[in-house]
Amino acid sequence: MKIWSPGSGRRIAAFTGWSMGETDQLISQICGEHRHREGALLPVLHGIQDALGFLPPETAGRVAEELNLSRAEVHGVISFYHLFRQHPPGQRTLYICRSEACQAMGNGPLIDHVREKLGIDFHQTTGDRRFSLEPIYCLGNCACAPAVMLDDELHGRVTSDRLDELLD
Amino acid sequence: MSLLTVWMSSLTDQSRVYVPADSAARSVGADGVARSVEELGLPLKRPGSRGLYWLEPLLEVDSEQGRIGFGPLRPEEVHGVVDETGRPNLEHPRCLGPIERFEPLSCQQRLTFARTGIIEPTCIDQYLATAGFTGLRRALELGPQDIVDEIKLSGLRGRGGAAFPTGIKWQTVLDAPGDRKFVVCNADEGDSGTFADRMLMEGDPYCLIEGMIIAGLATCAEQGYIYLRAEYPQAYRTMQAAVSTARAHGFLGGDICGSGRRFDLELRKAAGAYICGEETAMLESLEGKRGVVRFRPPLPALKGLFGEPTVVNNVISLATVPVIMERGGEFYREFGSGDSRGTLTLQLAGNVQRGGLFEVPFGLTLREAIEGLGGGTASSRPLRAVQAGGPLGAFIPESGLDTPLDYESLKSIGAMLGHGGLVVFDDTADMGALARFAMEFCAIESCGKCTPCRIGAVRGTEVIDRIRAGEDPDANRQLLRDLCDTMVEGSLCALGGMAPYPVLSVLDHFPEDL
Numbered sequence: 001m002k003i004w005s006p007g008s009g010r011r012i013a014a015f016t017g018w019s020m021g022e023t024d025q026l027i028s029q030i031c032g033e034h035r036h037r038e039g040a041l042l043p044v045l046h047g048i049q050d051a052l053g054f055l056p057p058e059t060a061g062r063v064a065e066e067l068n069l070s071r072a073e074v075h076g077v078i079s080f081y082h083l084f085r086q087h088p089p090g091q092r093t094l095y096i097c098r099s100e101a102c103q104a105m106g107n108g109p110l111i112d113h114v115r116e117k118l119g120i121d122f123h124q125t126t127g128d129r130r131f132s133l134e135p136i137y138c139l140g141n142c143a144c145a146p147a148v149m150l151d152d153e154l155h156g157r158v159t160s161d162r163l164d165e166l167l168d
Numbered sequence: 169m170s171l172l173t174v175w176m177s178s179l180t181d182q183s184r185v186y187v188p189a190d191s192a193a194r195s196v197g198a199d200g201v202a203r204s205v206e207e208l209g210l211p212l213k214r215p216g217s218r219g220l221y222w223l224e225p226l227l228e229v230d231s232e233q234g235r236i237g238f239g240p241l242r243p244e245e246v247h248g249v250v251d252e253t254g255r256p257n258l259e260h261p262r263c264l265g266p267i268e269r270f271e272p273l274s275c276q277q278r279l280t281f282a283r284t285g286i287i288e289p290t291c292i293d294q295y296l297a298t299a300g301f302t303g304l305r306r307a308l309e310l311g312p313q314d315i316v317d318e319i320k321l322s323g324l325r326g327r328g329g330a331a332f333p334t335g336i337k338w339q340t341v342l343d344a345p346g347d348r349k350f351v352v353c354n355a356d357e358g359d360s361g362t363f364a365d366r367m368l369m370e371g372d373p374y375c376l377i378e379g380m381i382i383a384g385l386a387t388c389a390e391q392g393y394i395y396l397r398a399e400y401p402q403a404y405r406t407m408q409a410a411v412s413t414a415r416a417h418g419f420l421g422g423d424i425c426g427s428g429r430r431f432d433l434e435l436r437k438a439a440g441a442y443i444c445g446e447e448t449a450m451l452e453s454l455e456g457k458r459g460v461v462r463f464r465p466p467l468p469a470l471k472g473l474f475g476e477p478t479v480v481n482n483v484i485s486l487a488t489v490p491v492i493m494e495r496g497g498e499f500y501r502e503f504g505s506g507d508s509r510g511t512l513t514l515q516l517a518g519n520v521q522r523g524g525l526f527e528v529p530f531g532l533t534l535r536e537a538i539e540g541l542g543g544g545t546a547s548s549r550p551l552r553a554v555q556a557g558g559p560l561g562a563f564i565p566e567s568g569l570d571t572p573l574d575y576e577s578l579k580s581i582g583a584m585l586g587h588g589g590l591v592v593f594d595d596t597a598d599m600g601a602l603a604r605f606a607m608e609f610c611a612i613e614s615c616g617k618c619t620p621c622r623i624g625a626v627r628g629t630e631v632i633d634r635i636r637a638g639e640d641p642d643a644n645r646q647l648l649r650d651l652c653d654t655m656v657e658g659s660l661c662a663l664g665g666m667a668p669y670p671v672l673s674v675l676d677h678f679p680e681d682l
Contacts, residue, residue: 038455039456039457039474042436042437042439042454042456046439076458080458083439099361099559103605104518104519104593104594136399137360137559137612138362140192140362140366141192141363142517143222143516143523143524144221144224145517152401152402154191155195156192156196157195
């Protein structure tokens with residue numbers, strides 16, 4: 001049995017593969033940790049995603065049962081928020097800011113460059129599962145635009161060359 | 169600056185080197201510069217950022233004249249600016265001189281950001297040594313009504329964008345009947361061109377905590393929540409550490425500073441929905457639901473989180489409360505112009521030479537901000553437009569640059585100040601594409617509750633595509649104006665209600681592009 005601890009790393013868990021029973025147990029454990037909080041659903045979903053890298057299909061049913069909610073309510077929340085994902089991501093996720101300040105500093109060519117280099121579009125994962133590409137709307141690095149975030153590492157004044165270094 | 173002098177005088181041993189640990193500074197290489205300092209064997213401190221982002225990574229060294237600044241630096245330049253004994257090389261081409269006297273900083277009026285960039289963010293001793301928790305101690309001696317009166321006197325208005333008088337909001341919550349009340353900090357700073365909340369949370373987290381405790385004391389609320397963007401992982405970690413330390417030191421919990429008063433805080437991570445910056449959608453999200461906006465009335469002040477009276481304030485509004493309580497509402501209201509009292513945390517971003525945060529009294533014009541503080545465009549090309557107040561703000565053409573930066577003046581030209589962010593575009597900007605982006609963004613981020621926003625934004629994107637493709641442009645422009653009118657008049661909240669403003673501003677001021 002795998003023991004889950006907070007922050008045990010989404011990258012590892014997403015690829016070792018959890019059996020159905022193990023996932024259920026993990027979800028119960030995380031629900032247990034947050035059950036005392038009012039409006040616990042977002043912290044619970046973040047906890048599961050931090051551990052597994054995404055929210056597997058059984059999440060809605062299990063969490064609904066644990067928190068005494070309807071399955072529709074949980075599914076509704078999972079599908080509402082952009083940063084909850086229902087499919088396993090690549091080993092690393094590159095978030096590219098699409099917002100105005102980054103547009104003013106030429107993020108367009110940068111986005112084209114990444115699409116071409118990785119051979120994927122937004123919301124897709126490379127065939128070798130090394131990278132997922134996601135748009136993001138503002139990283140708060142607008143004075144050092146254009147900005148990207150690789151997993152949770154922020155980068156500013158990004159050029160195509162700099163991006164190649166990050167991805168290689 | 170007095171705070172710095174006080175703290176500096178407490179230093180006795182070897183001179184120190186400071187390299188920001190702010191995430192934006194790190195995003196352009198501050199960690200590499202910090203490693204070079206450690207390799208020299210010098211004592212290193214990692215404060216937040218001064219907000220002079222064009223100079224990041226900015227390194228500072230203690231000297232008899234105060235801290236000497238150098239920037240922007242590459243790691244390999246570090247050994248040239250400071251020797252092994254910690255003496256700064258004043259002849260170095262990257263030397264900015266004593267940083268406190270460096271004009272882009274000395275021309276500011278730092279009240280809310282007085283400590284940011286100076287102290288180490290999570291070190292509570294440094295916070296206490298720089299007048300930290302002085303405002304709270306004064307608040308603990310006063311009754312709730314006296315605190316509310318002080319905030320009213322200061323003239324502080326909500327810095328998140330709506331500019332509602334903070335004191336009046338607090339009065340409403342104080343007067344509202346209810347067994348439980350809440351203080352909610354809106355840290356879901358999603359507007360492009362704004363980073364003040366992030367900078368404060370990463371650079372001076374106790375200041376926000378102190379402001380929230382005072383808000384709790386003023387309104388008889390005993391529980392607070394900080395709703396923080398998931399896009400700001402470092403701000404989350406810093407705030408989390410600061411909340412635990414504050415609790416361990418008795419500033420949060422069941423007996424604040426031995427007063428018998430209670431207030432505690434919980435940090436909640438958002439999940440990437442722009443609409444959750446709208447206060448009622450944020451409350452829904454905190455309750456564990458989809459971030460769908462609520463009808464108003466009832467106001468959140470009367471029926472907010474879990475149906476109870478709730479203060480909802482932005483990070484900067486709350487982080488300004490400690491200095492008001494410490495130095496008095498009268499002191500704070502002396503700054504500013506017209507009905508915009510105090511200081512504006514101006515953020516210059518996009519295509520601008522000196523991008524960063526400048527805390528200045530209200531009343532400076534857009535031109536003074538962009539050309540004076542910002543040094544014009546980064547590309548040195550002519551300026552085409554400025555977007556003030558985030559993705560829902562109008563694009564202002566060159567001819568509007570003499571407008572003063574205060575809430576009312578910007579409103580009078582159909583724009584808004586919002587959270588104080590200005591995004592600068594040079595003459596290569598495709599204004600038609602930016603108008604399309606405004607509609608597309610609204611379509612992506614709409615919560616879906618009201619039809620004008622949910623359907624209107626999608627149709628708006630399509631109509632702009634048709635105009636740009638040359639399909640019956642005059643009729644489609646009229647259609648687009650009608651659609652914008654429906655969205656402005658018929659949407660439930662500011663997302664659908666204001667997303668048309670950037671579009672209309674392009675139609676009005678840049679007709680050659682759309």
